[in-house]
Amino acid sequence: MNIILLGPPGAGKGTQARHLVETRGMVQLSTGDMLRDAKASGSDMGKKVSAIMEAGQLVTDEIVIGLIEERLNAEQGAGFIFDGFPRTLAQADALAALLAKLGQSLHTVIEMRVDDEALVARITGRFTCGSCGEVYHDKTKPTAVEGTCDNCGSTELKRRADDNENSLRTRLMEYYKKTSPLIGYYYAKGDLRPVNGLAEIDEVKASIGAILG
Ligand code: ADP
Ligand code: ADP
Numbered sequence: 389m390n391i392i393l394l395g396p397p398g399a400g401k402g403t404q405a406r407h408l409v410e411t412r413g414m415v416q417l418s419t420g421d422m423l424r425d426a427k428a429s430g431s432d433m434g435k436k437v438s439a440i441m442e443a444g445q446l447v448t449d450e451i452v453i454g455l456i457e458e459r460l461n462a463e464q465g466a467g468f469i470f471d472g473f474p475r476t477l478a479q480a481d482a483l484a485a486l487l488a489k490l491g492q493s494l495h496t497v498i499e500m501r502v503d504d505e506a507l508v509a510r511i512t513g514r515f516t517c518g519s520c521g522e523v524y525h526d527k528t529k530p531t532a533v534e535g536t537c538d539n540c541g542s543t544e545l546k547r548r549a550d551d552n553e554n555s556l557r558t559r560l561m562e563y564y565k566k567t568s569p570l571i572g573y574y575y576a577k578g579d580l581r582p583v584n585g586l587a588e589i590d591e592v593k594a595s596i597g598a599i600l601g
């Protein structure tokens with residue numbers, strides 16, 4: 389079962405994807421994580437995308453489609469969770485073609501609906517564990533012990549360079565201009581299932597669980 393988590397920055401895609409990985413053995417494919425890894429590795433591609441990401445703009449379709457293609461060919465599991473991909477109609481078409489080549493298809497597109505006002509608080513309070521990738525929030529999901537990851541005990545907690553109000557404004561504009569048309573696209577295909585992303589994390593988990601069965 390291959391699914392897309394679709395929603396604006398801060399909607400909770402990463403949080404829910406990690407839960408599906410843990411509970412269902414699915415494979416999370418986050419282009420944001422792949423691009424941040426490329427940046428951290430200091431590769432030529434990483435250097436090229438670094439400033440674009442910090443500004444909150446989308447990197448080129450060619451780069452992210454290439455990253456997804458590599459991982460689709462390399463990974464196996466109980467289905468893929470596309471997190472933060474596709475973000476343009478060209479990426480959506482490319483994904484359909486890549487899956488068809490593997491004899492696979494998309495099962496469901498989960499649209500995570502969240503108000504714009506809530507996103508500022510989500511993004512500015514977000515921090516993650518540099519070791520295991522667990523996602524936290526200053527107010528809604530703090531660590532049990534300050535400065536220590538609940539999941540793995542690491543003290544390497546970090547904030548993203550693009551998680552500030554300025555970059556978020558650009559990211560939201562990019563979302564509305566280039567990504568939100570995908571809602572209509574997948575609705576017309578009959579694949580779209582909305583969930584209330586404003587509910588508490590556990591409630592969102594339950595809504596998605598009910599949709600996926
Ligand atoms: P968020 O979790 O806030 O939705 P991501 O981690 O998915 O953000 O993405 C961070 C940044 O990486 C984006 O602002 C963009 O610059 C780049 N990026 C990630 N995925 C894509 C994609 N599919 N297409 C283009 N750019 C992407
Ligand atoms: P995305 O991957 O869509 O950008 P994240 O999963 O990283 O979103 O979540 C953004 C921030 O909001 C994180 O700090 C996370 O802990 C928090 N968060 C996620 N889901 C919820 C929720 N349902 N209610 C409150 N806070 C949430």
Ligand code: ZN
Pocket residue numbers: 517518519520521522537538539540541542
């Ligand atoms: Zn951790």
